[in-house]
Structures are given as C-alpha cells and as structure tokens.
Amino acid sequence: VWIVDKNVENLQACTQIVDAAQFLRVGETVAFPTETVYGLGADALSDEAVEKIFMAKGRPSDNPLIVHIADKEQVNDIASSLPEKGAALIEAFWPGPLTLILPKTERVASLVTAGLDTVGVRMPDHPVALALIKQAGVPVAAPSANRSGRPSPTTAEHVMADLAGRIVGVVDGGATGVGVESTVLDVTVEPPLICRPGGITREQLEEVIGEVAIDPAFLPDAAEAPRSPGMKYTHYAPEGEMWLVDGEESRVYEQMRTMLAEAKRHGRKTGVMATMESLPYWRQQQVADVVISVGSRSELEQVAQHLYGVLRQFDDEQVQFIVGETFPRSGIGMAVMNRLEKAAGGRILAV
Ligand code: TXA
Ligand code: MG
Numbered sequence: 001v002w003i004v005d006k007n008v009e010n011l012q013a014c015t016q017i018v019d020a021a022q023f024l025r026v027g028e029t030v031a032f033p034t035e036t037v038y039g040l041g042a043d044a045l046s047d048e049a050v051e052k053i054f055m056a057k058g059r060p061s062d063n064p065l066i067v068h069i070a071d072k073e074q075v076n077d078i079a080s081s082l083p084e085k086g087a088a089l090i091e092a093f094w095p096g097p098l099t100l101i102l103p104k105t106e107r108v109a110s111l112v113t114a115g116l117d118t119v120g121v122r123m124p125d126h127p128v129a130l131a132l133i134k135q136a137g138v139p140v141a142a143p144s145a146n147r148s149g150r151p152s153p154t155t156a157e158h159v160m161a162d163l164a165g166r167i168v169g170v171v172d173g174g175a176t177g178v179g180v181e182s183t184v185l186d187v188t189v190e191p192p193l194i195c196r197p198g199g200i201t202r203e204q205l206e207e208v209i210g211e212v213a214i215d216p217a218f219l220p221d222a223a224e225a226p227r228s229p230g231m232k233y234t235h236y237a238p239e240g241e242m243w244l245v246d247g248e249e250s251r252v253y254e255q256m257r258t259m260l261a262e263a264k265r266h267g268r269k270t271g272v273m274a275t276m277e278s279l280p281y282w283r284q285q286q287v288a289d290v291v292i293s294v295g296s297r298s299e300l301e302q303v304a305q306h307l308y309g310v311l312r313q314f315d316d317e318q319v320q321f322i323v324g325e326t327f328p329r330s331g332i333g334m335a336v337m338n339r340l341e342k343a344a345g346g347r348i349l350a351v
Contacts (some may be wrong), residue, residue, distance in 0.1 A: 001023045001154060001160065001169060001170055001172050002016035002017075002019060002020050002169060002170070002171045002172065003172045004017065004128055004171060004172065005017065005173075006033070006084065006126070006127050006128050006166065006173045006174060007127075007300060009113045010126060010129035012131040012135050012137070014131075016171060017128070017131050017132055017135050017171070018040075018135060018171065020032070020132055020171050021132055021135035021136040021137075023046070023168045023169070024041060024043055024049075024132070024136040024138065024140060025043070025045055025136055025137065025138065027042070027043055027048055027049035027052075028042070028049070028051055028052065028168045029041065029042045029049070029052045029056055029167045029168055030042075030132075030167065030168055030169055030171065031145040031153075031156070031159045031163065031169070031171065032128060032129055032132050032142075032170070032171040032173070033126055033128050033129060033156070033171065033173035033176055034068070034095045034124035034125075034126045034129045034173075034176065034178060034201070034310070035097060035124055035125040035126045035129075035176060035177045035178050035195060036124070036155065036176060036177075036178045036179070036181050036182050036198070036199055037144045037145070037152040037153055037154055037176055037179070037180070037181055037308070038142075038144065038145040038152075038153040038155070038156065038158065038159050038170070038176065039066075039068065039124075039129070039142030039144060039145055040053055040142055040144070040145035040159075040161050040167060041053075041068070041140040041141065041162070042051070042059065042140065042141055043109075043134070043136070043138045043139075043140070043141070044068075044078075044108060044109060044112050044139040044140055044141035045107055045108070045109055045138055045139065045241045046109055046137065047109040047110060047111045049109075049141075050065065050109050050111040050112050050141050051111055052063070053141065053142075054111070055067065055162075055166075056163055056166040056167050057143060057145075057146070057147060057148045058148045058149075059143065059148045060148070061111065061114060062114050062115075063089045063114060063143075064112060064113045064114040064116055064119070064120065065113075065120070065141040065142065065143050066099050066114045066120040066121070066122055066141070066142060066143065066182070066184075067108065067112060067119055067120065067121050067122075067140070067141050068121075068122060068123070068124055068129065068139065068140045068141070068142050069121060069122075069123050069133065069139050069257065069346055070123065070129075070130045070133035070134040071123070072090055072094055072123060074123075074139060075090065075100075075102070075121055075123075076138055077105065077107060077139065078104065078105060078107070078108055078119055078121050079100075079102035079103060079104065079105065079119065079121060080102075080104065081102070081103055082102060083102075083188070084185050085187055085192060086100050086102060086121070086187040086208040087208060088208055088209055089185070089187070089205065089208060090123075091261050093200055093204070094122070094123040094125075094209045095123040095124055095125035095126075095130065096122075096123075096124075096125045096182075096200060097122075097124075097125070097178050097181070097182040097183060097198055097199025097200055098122060098182055098183050098185060098198075098199070098200040098205075099121065099122040099155055099182045099183065099184045099185065099196065099198075100120070100121055100122070100185055100187050100194070100214065101118050101119070101120050101185065101186040101187065101188060102116060102118060102119060102120075102187065102188065103117060103118055103119075103188060104116075104118055104119035107147045108139075109141070109170055109275050112141045115200075115201060116259045118186070118188055119238075120184060122182055123181060126173070126176075127173075128171055128173035130245070130340055132171060144181060145159045145162070145163060145167075145170070145217055146158070146162050146163075147162040147163065148158075149235060149237060150162055150236075150237070150310040151236045151237070151238065151307075151311040151312050151343070152180075152181060152236065152308050152322075153308070154172075154175075154176045154179055154305075154309050155175050155309070156170045156171075156173075156174075156310070158173035158308070158312060161244040161312075172179065172207075177231050177305065178199040178301075178304060178305065179304040179305035179306065179307060179308065179309075180198055180199060180304045180308075180332070180335045180336065180339055181196065181198050181199070181335075182196075182198045182199055182305065183196065183198035183199060183200040183201075183202070183205070183335070184196035184198065185205065185212070186263075187192045189213075189320055190207075191210075191211045191212055191213045192205075192209065192212050192213065193212070193213045193214070193215060194212060194213065194214045194218070194293065195215055196338070197214075197218055197335040198255075198335040199304075199332070199335070199337045199341045201330075201331045201332055201335075202214060202333065202334065203330070203331060206229075218334065218338055219325055222304060225277060226267070229311060230246050234306065235339075235342040235343075236311065236339050236342045236343045237311075237343050237345060238311040238312070238314045238315050238319075238322060238343060239314075239315045239318075240271065240314055240315070240319045240320045240321055241320065241321050241322070241323045241347070242273075242322040242323075242324065242343050242344040242345070242347065243259060243321075243322070243323045243324070243325050243344060243347045243349060244323070244325070244326050244340060244341070244344050244347065244348045244349070245259075245324075245326070245348075245349050245351060246325075246326040246348055246349065246350045246351070247327065247350055247351040248351075249330035251351045252325060252351060253278075253281070254351075255324045255349065255351045256272065256325075257285065259321075259323055260272070260287045260288050260321070260323060261287060263320070263321035264287075268320040268321045269289050269317070269318060269319050269320045269321070270287075270288045270289050270290070270320070270322075270323075271288055271289065271290040271291070271292065271314050271317070271319035271321070271322040271323075272287075272288040272290070272291045272317065272322070272323055273292060273294055273310060273314075273322060273323070273324030273325070274291050274292065274294070274324075274325075274326070275293055275294060275295065275296060275297045275303070275325065276296040276297070277293060277295050277296065277298075278293075278325065279291065279293045289317075290314065290317050290319050292310050292313055292314070293310075294306050294307055294310045294324075297327070300327060300328070300331060300332045300333045300336055301312060301328060301332055303332075303336050304332050304335060304336050307339060308339075309338070324340065324344075326348070
C-alpha cells in the first residue's frame, strides 16, 4: 500500500507515485483511486498486462475495460475518430465521471475491448489517478478494483479486502467522492446511448448535446438484455440476500417489518438499509439486528457516495437478509437504483 496525500503539490514526483507507475510500465497491476471508485490499472497497450487484471478480479473475458487517460488530447491515441457530440462532452465533463464509447485504434490491446471494435475512454477527475497515469506514460486500462461480482471499492481497504495477494499494490489516496462508477455513453450511435448510468446524469448530458437515449434495460420491467456487456452480470452484490421494497412509505415500512420478522423466525441475521430520515424509526422498532443509514433521501449524491461501503458493512457484520427502500430514478438516482437492483439481484417488491 502506497499512502499518498492527494492534496500535495507535484504528486507526480512523489516516490509512491513513481514506484507505482514503474510497476504499471513493466506490465504489472496497481490499484488507484479515482473520483468514482478505485480502479485496478494495467498498461492498456499490452495484452499481457491486461490479462493480469482479468485474472486478479476473476472477471469474464467478454467484459471490456475502460481506458483511463491523463489529458484530453490523449483520446486521439485510443480512438480512431471523435464525433462532434463526443468532443462537446469532453469539453463539458472531462476530467470527470463520463466514459465515452468510441471507435478504437489498433494500439489498444484486444483484451481491453473484449474483441469489440469500440473502446471506452475516460479522463478521471482525481489528482492521484492523473499523476499516476502521467508518470506511467501509458494509457491505463482499469475496471473497478473489486473481485468480480462484489460491491465496487470506494476505499483502499475495500481493495485490499478483495485483492490482497492478487495485485502488486494499491495507491491509497483516501475515500473516493462520487461513489458510483462513471456513466458509460456510446457516442458511435445516434442519438448517443447511455449503456450504464453513473456519475454524470442523463439530464446533464442532454443539456450539452440534446437528446440522449437510455438502454431500455435500465427502465423498470426491462425485458431486453443490457447493451453494455458488463451490465448482464450479477454485480455489486452483498453476500446476504437483499430485497428492495417500493411503494407508499407506510406500506413499505409494514412490508419490511413483516419480511424482517419472517427472516428472523428462520434464524437469519437481519439488516435494514435505512436513510437518515428512516433511521430513528428503524432504531426504535428493533426488528433488525443491524440498521445502517446510506444517507439522506433529499441528497441522493450522499446515497451514491455511501452505497457500496454500506453494502460491504452488511457483509462485515455477516448479515444474511437485508431489506432496503427504493429511491427516485431521476438525476444520480438512476445510477443509485441501477446498482441497488443489481445488489438485490432483481428482488424488488412493489406494495
Ligand atoms: O468509474 C468507473 O468507470 C470505474 C473507474 C475505475 O474508472 N471503472 C469501471 O470499470 O467501472 P468497470 O470495468 O467496472 O466497468 C466498465 C463498464 C462495463 O459495464 C463495460 O461493459 C462497459 O464499461 N464497457 C467498456 N467498454 C465498452 C464498450 N466498448 N462498449 C460498451 N460497453 C463498454
Ligand atoms: Mg465494475
């Protein structure tokens, strides 16, 4: 673990960054913080290096990786062309939590794109990530630095809990900010298509380029398979069985109480994923063994920031049955609900 203070000047010259970057240059894997979640990086131009990412994570090889760059111009080394709307979005949102799907150049390792002729590219908004990529001198392929299927890591501790002994190391720059992954937007199609909702909202994108389509798989009652290869896998899941209950508040609470009591009767350790607003109620009810707030309902950014850490906390407490409320699907709520649905493996009850 290389501990760095993300606020120091000239991070790129810090020995921790120089050391970590050296490992990337020789084809090893290093985890590092971004503004969304921690990533597990390797040289995006080397199939041999990228293969180590798939091995460490236990990731299916048909799920492509995102290439991270340290300045906007570098996109031209990765993508063979840049549509006008893509260029406008780069100006508006890079560095930031927006991944653009673009036609790829030959330089990108074929394992990165899982054989597709497109590639996902983003410039992260985190001083440690940018310093590391610059110092490495190569574009860095990086998925989230969790074991495949687990909640994404928002701290270096999460990374080590999943990957210690399987990677060279992690640059610890503290907790990440956004908390959910970047928005993946395909700008090779018209209108551009959101393949994965994330840190930049549909509303923000539409302010810059007009109409943006959304993969129908993200709307409730989706029948179609998701477009982004990664979206079809069970993901972000805690070890316990998770359920979401959707509907009018008093009925939701009543249903949650019933489910908790039932689980308890079966001898299971139970948990409630509460909000700041519902925390006092659940504390007072004493129907669950573990009650954790994910943040305030009126600040969904907070919920996004805490979501993965809270899911991991339930695992740490060995909770076997978890119930949670749902959130509005607008703004960052779309990404939050997408991750929650995945964590719950689709177990949503409408009351
Ligand atoms: O915020 C993030 O994006 C984090 C940090 C580390 O940058 N990274 C991340 O990577 O979430 P990962 O591998 O966990 O998710 C990448 C997503 C997957 O859903 C993958 O299928 C999709 O991007 N993706 C990558 N390349 C693609 C392509 N060419 N076409 C469609 N989807 C693609
Ligand atoms: Mg991931």
